[in-house]
Amino acid sequence: MTIKETKLKGCFILQPQIFKDKRGYFIESFNQQTFNAKLGLDIQFVQDNESKSSRGVLRGLHYQMGEYAQAKLVRVVKGGVLDVAVDMRKDSQTFGEHISVELTEENKTQLFVPRGFAHGFIVLEDETIFSYKCDNFYNKASEAGVIYNDEDLNINWQLQSSDFILSDKDLLLPKFKDAQSC
Template sequence: MMTLIETGISDLFIIEPEVFEDDRGYFFESYNKKIIDDLTGMEFNFVQDNQSRSSYGVIRGLHYQLAPYSQTKLVRVLQGKVYDVAVDLRKGSPTFGKWFGVELSAENKRQFLIPKGFAHGFSVLSESAVFAYKCDEYYHPESETGILYNDRLLNIDWKVKDCDINVSGKDNILPEMKNAEMNF
């Protein structure tokens, strides 16, 4: 069984699995298409799994793919702890330009369901983190874009000291949201 937690932004959910623990360890169902589709009232067809490892202070994002290659992502942490953020880029949405962040860790086993039309990023809060995500569309480099992680209007608190932030050269030159291309 899984529990769906609302975020205050439509279609953006935290999913908490039921974890069975005893002296041997634990077990939980990390993905069940039928349960997630039933809980959310939406249907997803995940076609690609990705995994990354990053060290403390790394910020990856804010990334998205333009339509028609936009992606729904179901993300979770296999080792360590991250602060995961999604920004609503759906132009007709009452929460356009709003963001929501949640701590995901190997310990809490929470997942974050980020639908099409959102930018996504995370910061690593532990010494290192292994991050996994399912996507319902294949990676399409020609439609890949993003928003600068430290956009002044978004004002995201990444939970990492400025002196410890580590961002790729590619992510460091992304445009601010007001200049970003989006077609959702």
């Protein structure tokens, strides 16, 4: 597995080794020992989540506050997404900056999103299965978020906004300047 830190401190792109032959492929998608050793962290994931979405579905930008903050290791099982992480850490040198990474069924790329980051993705293919590990349990009272089309963040979601499918809840998220920082 190769690991590269992004411009956002603590946020890493992981590329597992893919073994292909006439039968198909094999990857080790996660190994706790290797993950912690290579990232220099002590993360213990406690919850796995999975969603299935169609092209244009935009989920995010979400995060949890306080004692229920979550780090996530995200990947695509089927299809493809543009995955986005936004630094919400007020004391960070990259506060308010974001990265975008294409995660696909073909490239098997994963993104580690540390605590203190808002996270979201837009589905780029007709049927996509998105999977992620969390290092803390979900807590509704700790939910926070930022509206996807915030002009200060200026995220290029790669699709036309007329193609976006969002939940009513995500349409009501605050602008970055009004959102809670971590």
